[in-house]
Amino acid sequence: MRDTIYALASARGRAGVSVVRVSGPRAFEACRALCGDVPAVRRASVRNIEWAGEVIDQPLVLSFAHGASFTGEESVEFHLHGSQAVLSAVLSALSEQPGLRTAEAGEFTRRALENGQLDLAQVEGLADLIDSETEAQRRHAMGLMQGRLREIADAWRVQLVRAAALIEATIDFVEEDVPVDVVPEVMELTTAVLLQLKQEVQGFGAAERLRDGFEVALVGRPNAGKSTLLNALAGRDAAITSTVAGTTRDIIEVRMSIRGLPVTVLDTAGLRETEDEIEQIGIGRTVDRATAADLRVFLLDGAEVPLVAPKPGDLIVRGKADLTTGEGLAVSGKTGQGVAELVDAMGVALENRMASAATINRARHLEAVSRAIRALETAQGEVWAGSDRVELAAEHLRQAIHALDSLIGRVDVEDLLDEIFSSFCIGK
Template sequence: MDTIFALSTAPGKAGVAIIRVSGPAAHDAVRSLCGDVPVARQASLRVLRDREGRRLDEALILTFEQDRSFTGEVSAEFQVHGSTAVTTALLDELGSMDGLRPAEAGEFTRRALENGMLDLAQVEGLADLIDAETEAQRRQAMRVLSGDLGQKAEAWRRSLIRAAALLEATIDFADEEVPVDVSPEVGSLVMNVVEELRREIDGVGIAERIRTGFEVAIVGAPNVGKSTLLNALAGRDAAITSEHAGTTRDVIEVRMDLGGLPVTLLDTAGLRETEDAVESIGIDRARNRADQADLRVFLVEPGQVPEIQPMDDDIVLTAKSDLNSDVGNGISGKTGEGVTGLVDRIRETLAARATGSGVATRQRHKDSMGRGMVALEAALQLLPMGEDCADLAAEELRTAIRALDSLVGRIDIENVLDEIFASFCLGK
C-alpha cells in the first residue's frame, strides 16, 4: 500500500500548517526529515532538513502507531510554520521519497473506513461536521460522528439475529416436538425494531433540513415590502428595493444563522395577475418556492388576506407598520419595528420542529431503514402462519439485517463511496 501525504490545514499564510502522512513508510519519512522517530503520541520539537541537509523548518512532530491513528495505519503529523514557502518545500521533499505520493480527496478518511476506525455513517457525520455552519448542524454532526447511528444499527442487528436464530431452531427441529413456542418472543423483538425504525424514518426529514438548511419564504403582493424586510433580516442590501411594483422578478436567497439553525430566507416575486412574460415567470417561481418552503411569512396590506392559503405555523403580518401604526400585528422592514419579534417566531417554530429529528440524517439512511422495515413487516405477517412459513419469515429477517447493515457500510456501499468522499478536502 502507498504512503500518502497532504496539507490538512487551509492553504495560504497562517501561523501553523499541518501536514499529515499515513501508510507503511510514514515513520521512515519522519526519520529522513529529522534523524529519528519521536515517541508515539507525544509532541516533539525537531529540526526538519531536506535530502541535502539544508534546514527546512523547526516543527512539532506527532507520530502514531498502527491501529492507534485516525486512519488505523502508521501515521505522522508535521506542525510547521504556516507560510506557503515552508509548506511547499516540505510537500516537495515528501513527494521525492520512495513510496510516498500525494493523497486524493478524502483518502485519509476512506482508509479509516477500510481499516475499521470509522463506519460509513460516521464518515458522513465527519463530512457534515466539516461543512457545519451553525450550532444545530455541529451538534447533529457530532451525534453521527460519535457513532450514535451505528450503535442503534448494532442493537437492531442483535435483536434481529436473535429472532432469526429462534426461527432457525424451529426449522431445524420441524420433525420433532419443540418445547417452547418462539413466535411471541420473535414477534416482540421484530415489533420493537419496527417501532424504532418508524421513529427514525419520521425524523429523517427534519434532520436533513438541519443538515442542509430550512427555507423560509417571504410572500406577498407587489410592493408590499418583502425585499425591504429581507434586507432588514439579512442586515445588508441583499435585494433591490423601489417604489415600483414588480422589481423582484426572481427568487432571491439569503443564507443565515437564526439561533443556531441554518435558514435560507427567500424573497419572492410579488403575487399578482400580469401580462408581462418575464414577471409571470417570476411569479410562477415564487408560488413554487413558497409551496416547497418549510415556513412562509405572509405580508399583507391592512384589511387584506394572503394570496395563498397559509398553512399551520405560517406567519401572517401586516406590512409597512410605519405607515399604518394603528394596525396590530404589524412589521416594518424600513424602521425595524417587529423584525426582532419575527426572528424569534421563526426561530421558535423551526426549533420546535428540530426537536423531532432523529440520529439518521440522510435520504440514504431513510432508504436503508425503509427497506428493512418492509422486510420486517412481511416477517410479522408470516409469523402467525406457524412452522410452514418459518423459513420464509427467517429469510425476511435476513433481508432486513442486510438492509440495516448497509447503514454503517457492512455491505452494499461501493456505489455511494465516491459521492461521499468527493466532498472531502485533500488533507481529510
C-alpha cells in the first residue's frame, strides 16, 4: 500500500489559521483516529482533535474523496488555530498513525501529476504562481496552471495526427506518386502548426523575462542624478548619493513592480574616462550590465553619455529637472518632478515588449518546441521529395508529435521530475 503523507500546507509561524494536509489511502483512517469520524466530503465541519486523552484543538475539517482531491487521492485538511503549540501537537499525533509519514518537497503536487490531476505544464504553472510577485506574473502563471499550454499543444497534436494519417495512407502507393489531393492538406496542416510554433519561439524571450523579471539600467555620466533617482523610485535610500562624481562604484539593484511587471532597476556607475582603477572596474561592469539590460534610461546632464549607445526603444531623459529647463521627458529624483511620468514611460516600453510574449516560458518548453519545428520542416521536405520518401516524412511527423507530447509531460519527463519538484515547499 502506498504511504499516506502529511505536512503543513500553509506558511510557517504564528497565524490565524494553519492548514495541515493529509493525502493517501489512510487519510480517512487518520481523521477517524483524531476526530472520531470523517466529515461528509467537501463539506467543512468543526471537529475536536483528541489525542492522548486530551483535546488538542477544535479545527475546521474538510475531506475529499478519491479522484476528487488535489492529489487525486483520499485527502483530509485540518484548518487549525495557527499557534506553534497546536501545530506541533497535531503533527506529532499524525506521526503516530500507522502508515503515515511526512511529505517530501513537492510530493503532493507530484502525486497530482502521477494521478492525472495535472499535466507537467500545469505543475510548472503552479510553481510560477507560488513564486509570482506581480499581477502580470500571476496572470501568466494562472493561465499555465489552468491548462492553457496543454490546450494549445493538444490543438497542434490534432492537426499533426491528421497530417500523419494522410501520409500513412499513401505508403501503400509504393509505385506511385503521393496522391495529389493529399499533399496540399498535409502542407496546410503542417505549415499552420509551424507558424504558431515559430511565434512561440519568437515570443519566448519576453515570456521568460516576465517570469524572471525585466532589468532597467539607469545610465549616465557621473553625478547626473542616477542614485537620487533610484532612491526616488524605490521610496527609500537604496543608493548613497553625494555631489562627488564617481560615488557609485558598483551596481545597486532595486526590485519593483511597474504596471504589474517585475522590474529590477539598476543604478550603475557614472560613465566617463578615468584613471581610478577601482572606478574603471565599476564602469566596466556598468557597460556590460547596461548592454544586457532589457531597457536603458539615459539620464542626461547636458553632455553626451560615453561608452554605451542607446538602442531602439531606450528612454532619453533630462536629469535634475529642478535645476534645468528644456524639452522632452525630464525628471528630478530630489523633488520627485517627472518621476511618475518616467515610471509610466518605462511601463509602456516594457508592455510593448510583452505584446508578443509566448505561452512557453521555460528552457524545457523552448527545446521541445524547437525539436518539433525541426522535425516538421524535415517532414515537409520529405513530402515534396515524392513517394519514395513518404515513410521518412511519416517518421518525422511522429517525432514532431513526440516533441509536443514531451512539452506537457506525456513522455520523456521522468528525469526532470526531481529537479522540478525540488523547488516546491514541503506542503505543496
